[in-house]
Amino acid sequence: MVNEKDVTTDWIESMFENYTVIYDKNRAIGYVEGCVVMVSWSYNVVTWHVSKEFGGDYVSAFKILEERLKDMESEEQNVFSIIEHEADDRYCLYQRFFFRDEG
Numbered sequence: 001m002v003n004e005k006d007v008t009t010d011w012i013e014s015m016f017e018n019y020t021v022i023y024d025k026n027r028a029i030g031y032v033e034g035c036v037v038m039v040s041w042s043y044n045v046v047t048w049h050v051s052k053e054f055g056g057d058y059v060s061a062f063k064i065l066e067e068r069l070k071d072m073e074s075e076e077q078n079v080f081s082i083i084e085h086e087a088d089d090r091y092c093l094y095q096r097f098f099f100r101d102e103g
Helices: 010-015 058-071
Strands: 019-022 027-032 033-042 043-048 079-085 092-099
Touching: 010 027, 010 033, 010 043, 010 058, 027 058, 033 058, 043 058, 058 079
Parallel strands: none
Antiparallel strands: 019 027, 027 033, 033 043, 043 092, 079 092
């Protein structure tokens, strides 16, 4: 579904500071609140990981990222996402995309 048709990846850069992102196939890296954030995608799942290793306020970065992801949702779109926290990593989110007619 994250296939550049149903769900494109161009919105990903809007999650990062100054829309600055480095892409590599199905992965990208950028900054949120001065923290390194890595994102990857496969089929209908986008995985977001806020790194604690490279400095910055990772707690704030995680909260800001989650708010940005939720703010991009729109009832008018046929595609929506469900955002879940990773059980073993407090600073990792799974964003799963679905068509509204499937939900």
